[in-house]
Amino acid sequence: MSRAIAVKLAGPVLRARAEGPFQLRESVRVGPARLLGEVVRLDRDEIVVQVYEDTTGLRPGIEVVGDGAPLAIRVGPALLGRIFDGLLRPLSGAPDRLAAGLREAPATRFPFAPAAAPGDAMAAGASIGDIVVAGGRRLAALVPPGVEGRVLDIRPEGEYDDDEPLARIATAGGEVAVAMSHAWPVRVPRPSRRRLASVTPLVTGQRILDSLFPVALGGKAAIPGGFGTGKTVLLETLAKGCAADVIVYLGCGERGNEMAGVLEEFPRLDDPRTGRPLMERTVIIANTSNMPVAAREASIYCAITVAEYFRDMGLDVALMADSTSRWAEALREVSGRFGELPGEGGYPAYLASRIADFYERAARVETLGGRTGSVTVMGAISPPSGDFSEPVTSHTKRFVRSYWALDAKRAQARFYPAVHPLQSYAEDASAFAPWWSERGNPNWLALRRRFLTLLDEQSRLERMARIIGKDALPARQQVTLLCADLVNEAFLRQSAFAPKDRLASPAKQAAMMAVAGRFVELAEGALARGIAPARIAGLACLRPLARMGEDTGEDELARLDELRADLESAFADLEPEEAGA
Amino acid sequence: MKPRLLAENAAVGLEGPLLFLEGTPEAGLGDAVEVTGPDGRIRLGRVAAADRERLTIEVLESTAGLPLEGTVVRFHGEPLAFALGPGILGRVFDGVGRAIDGGPPVAAHQRLPIDGLPFNPVSREPPRDFIETGITAIDLLNSLVRGQKLPVFSGGGLPHDRLAVEIASHARLPRRAGEDFAIVFAGIGLAHDSAEYFRSSLERGGALERTALFLNLASDSSTQRLLTPRFALTAAEYLAFVEGKHVLVILTDMTNYCEALREVSSSKGEIPSRKGFPGYLYSDLATIFERAGCLKGARGTLTQLSILTMPSDDITHPIPDLTGYITEGQVVLARDLDRRGVYPPVNVLPSLSRLMKDGTGGDYTHPDHPALASQLYAAYARAAQTRVLASVVGEEGLSEADRRYLAFGEAFEQRLVRQEGPRAFAESLALGWRLLGDLPAADLTRLSDRQLREHVNAPAGRT
Incomplete structure (x- = not known):
């Protein structure tokens, strides 16, 4: 191990006179508290070290010791069910207030x-x-x-x-x-034999995602959203409900209370697939917003390395990163400190390639050991001012295949998940039609397309209605608006806090989708028979329809058939008015 | 504060706030110093960089009038700290913790570093339980939870000072009447008259005796402004986690803090990011806001209600934007409501309390409170949409249903949001149910049939 003596300290960066060879990106320990750092520059007999922790109290003359290897973490069975800081050092057992120089995992x-x-x-x-x-x-x-x-x-x-x-x-x-x-x-992707195509979605239990914008097992999704649009609630819901064997939850530059909430809740909740406490399948990595920024940059690599390790056992792993913007900002801050030339938005010019490197580590693979495993990455993005044209969002968009844009308008009306159906997309959707067909939804692709066109028409019609008034719209368009409202309220809205609605199995989603789809058909049929839109809007069965998600448990799916029968008879009872509409 | 080491005639350079020393005793990064010029004025500072020959001191107050010769630097041998004791309640301090009310110095029980180490997320207790502020738009629709950080986004000229004082005076823990409740109130970059307003109205309302008041005036130096929230929060942490009190911290106005940060950053020659603010504005604000919360095994809690004024009422400005990403929600004040005489002018739609679900419903407030809030939101959002429509086609062009929503929106603002004095929670709740009674029951899909029957008193499924 090489040694060096610190000669100049400023903030989290120090220069030291080397007494032996060091490599670029070598991990080092600084001072008596053995703070973790990384060599970022070699300059004749001096090294420049970026310290990952608070440097308060350090003074010239302290010792810097090299590890002889780049920043590495220990991956093993002790990761599951635990919480770590951004450098994968355990937080349980650490003091209430985190001083620099945490110890390694026992x-x-x-x-x-x-x-x-x-x-x-x-x-x-x-x-x-x-x-x-x-x-x-x-x-x-x-x-x-x-x-x-x-x-x-x-x-x-x-x-x-x-x-x-x-x-x-x-x-x-x-x-x-x-x-x-x-x-x-951590910065080296773990090797695999080959990458496999994915024909299976990762079931999330969220209707708007699974049914409209699915993500593939081994796929990558981005969740951009301004503050207050529900990114964290959505990611937490996904961590609780998605059908993965292992969850790696990365809180990157986010709130401490959220981490505390996850830690309190996960041990008490059951894994919907095994019935065991959720915490047992979860690894939490937390670099909260007040923890050192340099460690935040490294935390994302720690998280994906952990995910790849479990993938190599032949498991399906889901990685939730909240939020990749904080990671990019840490990159910017560190880069600025070294005086690198800033690019777009002050971010270093290599931002795009770093984002690509990260998302490219998501994959479904045949592992070195011959098993099949996957890492699915879901990354939240916090665009400044909720403006999706900023660099992190726009670069990320190039590398992900599912894009779940969160909408402030929907969030303000407390419509959750506030995924915007027109701005979001899923490039792999059509590949999953056979999968849905096996799960009782042979018309999935057609229904999905129908719902999306309805929502698209709704947004155009609402613009028009704003000018001429809703009642001045022709009857056909009024019915379109009514149907779109119903798709939103009855199918897409899903409460993360209602016990029956929290998660929807593919079977429940298929049944609900069919009922909502049937309503659209019946409403259009009624219109053709000359029934006035106001009479359709006044049907008593609309209210139970709008609440079917919250009122129907997974063991009561037969209720949805009754609902559908009520719907049929209610429409059958509608008689055209004599005078004509 | 016992100065440990002294450096005389060591200053070799002075550049803006930076003082360079040579041949001094060795000091650690971040150590506090006192810089005294021949004028006898003591200025606080800290070690910003160190190498073997030279020490860079960041002076936290104006360096004007400071010469190289005759300047004496005292080293504290530790980072900036605040000496605290239970006697800080009822007292008034300046921005760096010196008593300015003419009373005796506070008897110190403990010295705490003002930067406060980050809480271990494992040691945090998730915030629970409700704080009643007496403001319906907060209590009923965006409830404040103990241990939460909820900012108020205001604008220049809006009545946020009055709101701050009213909350400081009326806030209470309805379920824990016996427990200690304390306020730490920090005025940051205040004009002289607002400082006086806070001091006198807290005194008049009798709230001062449970309050520690920190006043940093607009005329104080910008570097000092950066220390004020840290001194105030250190005091709050002492009260919460040493004295075991439930502490509500009110910081106003955080915009002044951010402006000071920009000024100091640019004086250090740092590369500016959005609108000239430093790239680390987010991390810096986080070190303030993240100091709210509850700790396992601690009796006290720390809740933050910070106030900031949005420059040109722009919620996308970096200050409110980054704040909103750190805090657990926001209460937004609106100019048009203020103009229409609605006090407090809370714009409910963009307001949000992320932790509301953890401190309402069940035993905390009322089991049906969350459903009521959700339904009020949905209905008011529709009323707002209708209002846009009405402004184009005129009220006559609206359908009967739309007109009912228009009336609901008006009643919501004038009867629910608007209030003269503090309102008890039960009263807010009753008001909310009453307003929903004016809407078609079939539209109230966020309520269960039972809730409709019990509270709104209309049979379900009928218009």
Whole structure:
């Protein structure tokens, strides 16, 4: 390990005289508290270090020690169910007020059952055995990427520390000890055999997403929205309800109270798929807005590295990043401090390529060990002034395939999720028609298109209605408005806090979509028979229809059939007026 | 404050707020210093950069009149700290924690660094429980929750000072009448007469005895302005987490703080970001606003109600914009309501309390309160839409239903939002239900059939 002596300190940047070789991007420890930092510049015998933590109290003459390797984190079974800071150091057990220089994770013990024997050939990414974690869940003890050879010896079944060597593998480059956990440099994507196409959506339980703007398993979605449009509530709802095996939740430059809320709520909620506490499938990484900015820049790489690690076990992982704008701003702040030439919006010119690098790590892959796993990334964006033309939003838009734009108008009317149906899109939607067809919605693509056209017409008609008045619109257009309202109120609005409405299974979504679709057909049919729009709007069955999401539990889907029957008979009872409309 | 080390005749350069020293004792980054010129004035400062030969001091007050020769620097050997004791309640301080009410110095029990370390999210208790402010538009529709940070976005000339004083005077914890409640009120960059207004109206209302008042005047230096919220919050943290009180912090006006930050940043030659504000405005504001919350195992809590004036009433200006991204909602005041004589002129639609669900309903207020608030919002949003329509086609062009919404919008503003004195929560609640009674029951889809029956008193499903 090389040493250096600090000679100049200013804010989070220090210069030190090196007494040995250092590499660019090498991780270093600064001062007696061993603050974490990174070498960002080499200059003859001096190094420039960016310190990830608060530097108050540091003075010239303190020691800087190199790790000899780039910034790396330890990935292993002890990640699940825990909360970490932006550099993946555990926060539970840390003091109430976070001083600089947090300690590393202590070793945790897990039961291990070997699945390999001495002499077995092990490829990178293969499993040497099973690790049992909370809830009896079994995880694979992975041979780290880059390690390949024959097992020399392996420990018997039993309980071990997560960093304790369990097997020795003879590789071309010598003997390597494999433990439950291993270190991985965060800025390097973990390798896989190949990327796979995705024909399956990640079920989120949110109707407006699954039914209108689905995201693929291994896909990437961006959620831009001004403040108060419900980004965080939506991401939290997704973290609670989406059908992934592991959730990595990154709170990047956001509120401490939100993290506290997640920590309180997740252990009490059940995973809708396994019935176990949600926390057991969750890893939380928190760099709240008042924690050091430099660590914020690194936190996003820590999060995606953790996600890739679980992907390599053959799991489907969802990563929620709230918010990528704070990460980009940290990038800007750090870049400004080094005097780099600012580009658009003051961001460094490499912003776009960094965003691309991050989102490109989302994928559905065949892992090195031959399993199929995926990382789906959902990133919130907080555009300044809610202006979506700013650099972070516009660059992100180029790299994601699902785009869920949140709308301030909808949020102000407390219409949640406030996803704007006309500004949002999902490029993969048509690929999922067979999937929906298998789940009882053969007309999904047609209904989706019908709803989107209705909403599009609504926005045009409302502009017109503003000029000539709603009642002056022709009957056909009044019915269109009525139908669009119903699609919004009855189908797209979904309360994150109503127990029955929080999550909708594909079956419930299909049934509700069919009822709403049927209403549109019936209303148009009634119009053709000469029924006045006001009479359709006055139907008593509209109210239960508008509340069907909140009033119908997953075990009461038959109610939706009754609702549909009521609808049919209500329309059948409408007689054209003698005078004609 | 016991100065530990002294440096005389060490100053070799002075550039704006930056003082360069050579041949001084070694000091740590961020350590506090006192810079005394031959005029005898003591200026606070701190170590901004250090190398082996040279120390850069950022002087936190005006450096005008400071020579190189004869300037003495005292090192505190620790970052800026505030000496606190229970006696701070009922007292008036300047922006950097010096008593200015003529009373004796506060007996110090504890010295706390003013920058306050970030809370560990694990140690935070999620905010719960309701604070009654006496303002219907807040209590009923954007409830303030203990441990929340909820700013008021105002504009120049709007009655936010009056609102601040009324909330400071009437705020209470309805379910915890016995527990200690305290106010920390920080005026940042105040004109002399507003400072006087705050002091005298808090005194008159009798609220001063449960208040620690910090006054930083417009004539004080900009660098000092940056310290005021930090001194005030350090005092609040002391009251909340050492003394175990429920503390409501009112910071007004945060726009003055941000302006000062811009000024100081540009004087340091930093690269400006949006509208000349430094790129770290977000992180800097976060270090202030994030100091609200509840801690596990602590009796007290810290709630923030900051007031800022939106430059040219522009909510997309960086100051309200970045604030809104950090805080847990916002209460927006509107000029047109003020013009129509509605006090408090709260524009309900863009207002939001993100934590409302955690402090209302159930035992906190009333089980049906959240549904009522949601329904009032939906109806008022429709009324606002109708109003736009009416302004184009005229009221005559509206349908009967639309006219009812128009009337609802008017009643909502004039009867619910508008109020003369403080209003108890039960009264606000009753008023809300009464207003909904004027709308077609079939439209009230945010209410369950039971809620309709019990509160609005109309059979469901009929127009």
